[in-house]
Amino acid sequence: GVPLRDLAAEHGIRIGAAANPYLLERNRHYRAVLGEQYGSLTAENVMKWDTLQPERGVYDFSLADTLVDFAEKHGQDMRGHTLLWHNQNPEWLSEGHFGPDELRSIMHDHIETVVGDHFKGRVYAWDVINEPFRDSGGELRRNLWLRTLGKDYIAEALRTAHAADPDARLYINDFSIEGRNAKSDALYELAKSLLEQGVPLHGIGFQSHLSVGAVPDDMVENMRRFTDLGLEVTVTELDISIDMPASEEELRAQAEDYRTVVRNCLQVSKCTGVTVWGVGDADSWIPSWFPGQGAALPFDQDYAPKPAFGAVQEAL
Numbered sequence: 001g002v003p004l005r006d007l008a009a010e011h012g013i014r015i016g017a018a019a020n021p022y023l024l025e026r027n028r029h030y031r032a033v034l035g036e037q038y039g040s041l042t043a044e045n046v047m048k049w050d051t052l053q054p055e056r057g058v059y060d061f062s063l064a065d066t067l068v069d070f071a072e073k074h075g076q077d078m079r080g081h082t083l084l085w086h087n088q089n090p091e092w093l094s095e096g097h098f099g100p101d102e103l104r105s106i107m108h109d110h111i112e113t114v115v116g117d118h119f120k121g122r123v124y125a126w127d128v129i130n131e132p133f134r135d136s137g138g139e140l141r142r143n144l145w146l147r148t149l150g151k152d153y154i155a156e157a158l159r160t161a162h163a164a165d166p167d168a169r170l171y172i173n174d175f176s177i178e179g180r181n182a183k184s185d186a187l188y189e190l191a192k193s194l195l196e197q198g199v200p201l202h203g204i205g206f207q208s209h210l211s212v213g214a215v216p217d218d219m220v221e222n223m224r225r226f227t228d229l230g231l232e233v234t235v236t237e238l239d240i241s242i243d244m245p246a247s248e249e250e251l252r253a254q255a256e257d258y259r260t261v262v263r264n265c266l267q268v269s270k271c272t273g274v275t276v277w278g279v280g281d282a283d284s285w286i287p288s289w290f291p292g293q294g295a296a297l298p299f300d301q302d303y304a305p306k307p308a309f310g311a312v313q314e315a316l
């Protein structure tokens, strides 16, 4: 069949996957599916702060470059993930080690080095701010950035990233914001106020870590209120988990959910695409983070296509 990446391109969107350099090197099935099917790659882990700046002022781009090189060789575009988050930060960056002035200069150095000096022109979009809201509800997450710098850390990071690479699309990315709820309402208000202040925010990433049977009915309407602000939207980390073991019926229901999410993106004129969070069920983060759940991706344990793959193909 025609690869997903080509079907997506006909609609002017990208279909992407989160990728991992270790698997790329070790598993030829993984490598083949990633290279053939997907037009956009996101680093699942290796562009996070603990990998890029393991010691203060010491940067290591070797693993990230493996992915960017693969992407360039395969004509794929690269999403950058992520600049400011509360997880996967190096030990030296722990909360309480720095006051506001020092933390601000650490933040500027990281963003300028990563977005500007190293990846400028090679990464088309950055998740500048990841998961700024609490797991549920509308409060900002009290992470190291908020506690030390106050809520303006968000505007400052976006401005710094924009100065470092004026062509990169800059995102706020979060989960459980796919439908209308207290969290997506709060994100909407934040996005609106940032735009009113002229802050360079270009898009909202809807992670979309979903459970089977739970694609919100109002996902299109919710995405549209953000695009009505002039923003683009992207489904950035799609997976649809099932209570294990997965039955045939659940795999069919999952396929319908994948179809729905892809169609939802196609129904929103400024939805730039859909990225799935991994290639096959063998490399998905779901079983280790949510014990008892799994089978969340369009390819199985052996990288053979599941009903979800066929549904995505049909949706495109």
Ligand code: XIL
Residues within 6 Å of the ligand: 044, 045, 130, 207, 237, 285
């Ligand atoms: C996950 C990775 O998939 C795992 O390998 C890692 O152990 C933890 O992080 N939201 C995000 C992603 O923004 O960076 C997370 O990725 C999944 C949830």
